[in-house]
Amino acid sequence: MLLSEEFTTYTHRLLGSAQYDALAAALDEESPTSIRLNPFKTEHGAEVCAEEGRVPWCEDGFYLSQRPNFTFDPLLHAGVYYVQEAASMFVVQVLQQKVDRPVVVLDLCAAPGGKSTAARAVLPPGSVLFCNEPIAQRAQILTENVQKFGHPDMIVTQNSAGDYRRSGLLFDVILADVPCSGEGMFRKDPGAVAQWSRHNVERCQRLQRNILGDIWPCLRPGGLLIYSTCTFNAEENERNVEWIVQELGAEALSVCVEENWNIAPAIDSLLPAYRFLPGRSRSEGLFMAVLQKTGDDVVEMPKRKGNGDRQRKMATSLHWLASDMAVEPRQRGELIAAIPSHWIDLYDTANEQLHLLHAGVTLATTKGKDFVPHPSLALSTLLSSAVFPTFDLDYGQAIAFLRKETVTLPPTLPRGFVLLRYRGIPLGFEKNIGHRANNLYPQEWRIKSTHIPEEQTVIKVITQHTS
Numbered sequence: 429m430l431l432s433e434e435f436t437t438y439t440h441r442l443l444g445s446a447q448y449d450a451l452a453a454a455l456d457e458e459s460p461t462s463i464r465l466n467p468f469k470t471e472h473g474a475e476v477c478a479e480e481g482r483v484p485w486c487e488d489g490f491y492l493s494q495r496p497n498f499t500f501d502p503l504l505h506a507g508v509y510y511v512q513e514a515a516s517m518f519v520v521q522v523l524q525q526k527v528d529r530p531v532v533v534l535d536l537c538a539a540p541g542g543k544s545t546a547a548r549a550v551l552p553p554g555s556v557l558f559c560n561e562p563i564a565q566r567a568q569i570l571t572e573n574v575q576k577f578g579h580p581d582m583i584v585t586q587n588s589a590g591d592y593r594r595s596g597l598l599f600d601v602i603l604a605d606v607p608c609s610g611e612g613m614f615r616k617d618p619g620a621v622a623q624w625s626r627h628n629v630e631r632c633q634r635l636q637r638n639i640l641g642d643i644w645p646c647l648r649p650g651g652l653l654i655y656s657t658c659t660f661n662a663e664e665n666e667r668n669v670e671w672i673v674q675e676l677g678a679e680a681l682s683v684c685v686e687e688n689w690n691i692a693p694a695i696d697s698l699l700p701a702y703r704f705l706p707g708r709s710r711s712e713g714l715f716m717a718v719l720q721k722t723g724d725d726v727v728e729m730p731k732r733k734g735n736g737d738r739q740r741k742m743a744t745s746l747h748w749l750a751s752d753m754a755v756e757p758r759q760r761g762e763l764i765a766a767i768p769s770h771w772i773d774l775y776d777t778a779n780e781q782l783h784l785l786h787a788g789v790t791l792a793t794t795k796g797k798d799f800v801p802h803p804s805l806a807l808s809t810l811l812s813s814a815v816f817p818t819f820d821l822d823y824g825q826a827i828a829f830l831r832k833e834t835v836t837l838p839p840t841l842p843r844g845f846v847l848l849r850y851r852g853i854p855l856g857f858e859k860n861i862g863h864r865a866n867n868l869y870p871q872e873w874r875i876k877s878t879h880i881p882e883e884q885t886v887i888k889v890i891t892q893h894t895s
Contacts, residue, residue: 450707612658612713750812
């Protein structure tokens with residue numbers, strides 16, 4: 429890889445000769461491929477094809493010996509697993525060590541959703557996770573991935589850190605994977621190499637501090653900030669951690685790691701931090717630090733009164749869920765959602781103050797007096813398998829459905845909405861109108877390639893999705 433002289437000089441001086449030489453050699457190698465299983469749709473005994481070892485800091489993470497064409501695996505679209513860079517899974521280790529009770533969490537810069545879904549997989553039951561992305565196109569991708577993950581205690585917003593500051597919402601944990609100069613993307617994005625400069629690093633550092641300053645009031649005293657970047661330089665990493673400690677008022681916390689994980693410590697700083705460097709760890713590169721906000725004042729969020737009487741009139745579709753979890757219906761425009769009752773006040777505040785894209789389980793779209801089941805319902809872990817007639821697709825039919833082509837249903841199926849599954853895992857709905865069926869898969873999610881692949885899947889053995 430052709431690196432600029434400016435980058436080479438700076439990074440060599442920062443890392444030292446041995447570590448820089450290992451990094452430079454690794455950047456000329458192929459990127460490792462790793463996936464993370466969705467524990468709500470698989471068992472620990474799931475068999476992963478082409479497995480080449482587990483990600484040591486994440487029990488649901490696996491390295492693959494080769495990179496398959498994930499686009500043509502229906503189980504990816506069903507949310508059975510997520511393709512994620514291994515170092516980013518370290519958030520799992522942090523949360524498992526530092527969080528032992530239900531919490532309210534914000535993933536501030538969440539798209540495309542890797543850290544959000546990794547976090548939700550290990551947060552204690554009863555926790556609520558806000559997933560935010562300020563850029564509209566990326567926020568839509570985040571919404572898709574959260575809905576495919578299928579957990580009901582998640583909410584997706586499209587807002588700035590300043591919007592959150594003005595909302596009055598408070599959080600026990602904030603994940604801030606802030607925009608950065610992208611040195612950890614060099615192997616995947618040649619444009620990141622060409623755009624790198626010390627000037628851009630300094631610009632990113634200023635942006636990161638502005639974001640952190642805006643979001644800091646939303647963190648409760650005693651709460652945790654998990655700060656991360658995909659860069660190697662110290663300005664966006666150690667210098668920012670020191671700035672958070674000195675200027676915002678925080679204590680940097682240690683995380684227990686194993687020596688054989690090959691995670692590097694902070695550079696030129698006494699504060700604890702964790703560096704994943706190509707050539708040392710099997711990853712693209714990541715920096716992470718955990719900081720606890722000082723102070724012990726009790727701060728309460730403002731209460732909002734929900735319009736419960738009007739909302740309960742929309743309870744018709746709640747019988748589509750098979751769960752003992754108490755939920756309440758809420759409507760936003762044409763969408764009807766089921767919101768878990770234990771965070772209904774949070775939802776009402778967020779709906780009033782922020783730009784919501786998804787929350788809980790999006791049940792249906794209203795069409796006049798009718799309810800059309802939403803794709804989020806098909807993919808939710810709360811879906812009742814007994815409500816809708818089902819049709820199990822073979823591989824070719826599953827790919828056709830995911831291309832938003834019509835799949836012919838057998839004449840024995842009743843008219844109305846039919847849940848389509850692949851290997852027992854729901855993919856979405858069709859409406860059977862007798863002589864034909866209407867594919868209800870979202871247009872924006874469809875597989876656009878016309879390539880006809882051979883059958884392939886990354887997961888051989890999975891848990892059947894039954895409720």
